[in-house]
Amino acid sequence: MQGFSDEERDRIEEDLIETGRELLRTYGPRKTNIEDVTDPVGIAKSTFYRFFDSKADLYIAIVERESDEMLETFAAEIDAAETPREALERFMRCLMEFAETNPLIQYRDAFLNSISPEKMKELGKRQFEEYLPLIESLQEAAGPPLAEYDPATVLGVMGVAEYLAIHKDEYEMYREGYYEEVQEVVVPVLARGLTVAPDD
Amino acid sequence: MQGFSDEERDRIEEDLIETGRELLRTYGPRKTNIEDVTDPVGIAKSTFYRFFDSKADLYIAIVERESDEMLETFAAEIDAAETPREALERFMRCLMEFAETNPLIQYRDAFLNSISPEKMKELGKRQFEEYLPLIESLQEAAGPPLAEYDPATVLGVMGVAEYLAIHKDEYEMYREGYYEEVQEVVVPVLARGLTVAPDD
Structure with missing residues (x-):
């Protein structure tokens, strides 16, 4: 994946899952936007789609x-x-x-x-x-x-x-x-x- | 119930249930309006609410x-x-x-x-x-x-x-x-x- 080392990639995926889990649990899917998940992880919204469809x-x-x-x-x-x-x-x-x-x-x-x-x-x-x-x-x-x-x-x-x-x-x-x-x-x-x- | 005999009332309630059953089965709740049910039964929409809330x-x-x-x-x-x-x-x-x-x-x-x-x-x-x-x-x-x-x-x-x-x-x-x-x-x-x- 362009721009990320394997280690960075693993760390980001892990962070997206854990942040997503917390947000979905607390706010539900309607109130959780992609940015809400990517912001705390420190990546751009568009980068999200390199990890999940x-x-x-x-x-x-x-x-x-x-x-x-x-x-x-x-x-x-x-x-x-x-x-x-x-x-x-x-x-x-x-x-x-x-x-x-x-x-x-x-x-x-x-x-x-x-x-x-x-x-x-x-x-x-x-x-x-x-x-x-x-x-x-x-x-x-x-x-x-x-x-x-x-x-x-x-x-x-x-x-x-x-x-x-x-x-x-x-x-x-x-x-x-x-x-x-x-x-x-x-x-x-x-x-x-x-x-x-x-x-x- | 004002305006209907007991017999008429029973007949209308029965018709509403049977018509509603057919329409809901065929078209689902979103596409079934109150008028769709009352029209074939031959009563006004407002009369529906004398039978059901x-x-x-x-x-x-x-x-x-x-x-x-x-x-x-x-x-x-x-x-x-x-x-x-x-x-x-x-x-x-x-x-x-x-x-x-x-x-x-x-x-x-x-x-x-x-x-x-x-x-x-x-x-x-x-x-x-x-x-x-x-x-x-x-x-x-x-x-x-x-x-x-x-x-x-x-x-x-x-x-x-x-x-x-x-x-x-x-x-x-x-x-x-x-x-x-x-x-x-x-x-x-x-x-x-x-x-x-x-x-x-």
């Missing part, structure tokens, strides 16, 4: 960064579990906590529309590559019936817990505390359903 | 109408099941099919923001009242452990299947056919998890 592209990089961090948490939680079923429960609780507490999740719809299907597929593929080894080792430790599922399917099944968390407000509108009631049951129900033989 | 209010009435129709389907599906577990699976498959095929579901976010929390609570309460007897009779037939859950919690747990269906496109972006793969496993997993003893 768009604001949505920066968003993806931020989500990937957070996903990497989450992956470490997942691995630690799974290690701490005494049974495969408990590991599944811990994994889902992490997913839900992440969705509940991460302020960027609320912007996902805004960005999902501006991400191309190709990029989305690539993002999905990369997430699969990162998460599937975790699921696979969990399946290996558990044996059948958990081991008999496609690991991607197991990941997708646990992913419904995340959707529950994303729609937390809707559950709460039905009645106060309803989200917690459902969450408390759905996590062990999914873990049990995945680890019990189909004809039990 | 807003377009969102009409949307609620339409959703309630569809929910009533769905309730009949649910009852028939549960009747046709040979075991409680099968009944749970049939219930969830209905929920998902409804979410997948109902074109109004895609407008829910647009309307959710314009519905007051009070109205939403009332709507939730009415849905509970309609659906809970179904769940309760299912629980009674099943015995423990299904019978030991709060019926509203059982309903909420099965509701995650609907969220999966609402986010169908996102699953499909990860890889083709992924939604179906996950759906095929999540339904029996939830049904099994709800009907197997916690320590099994």
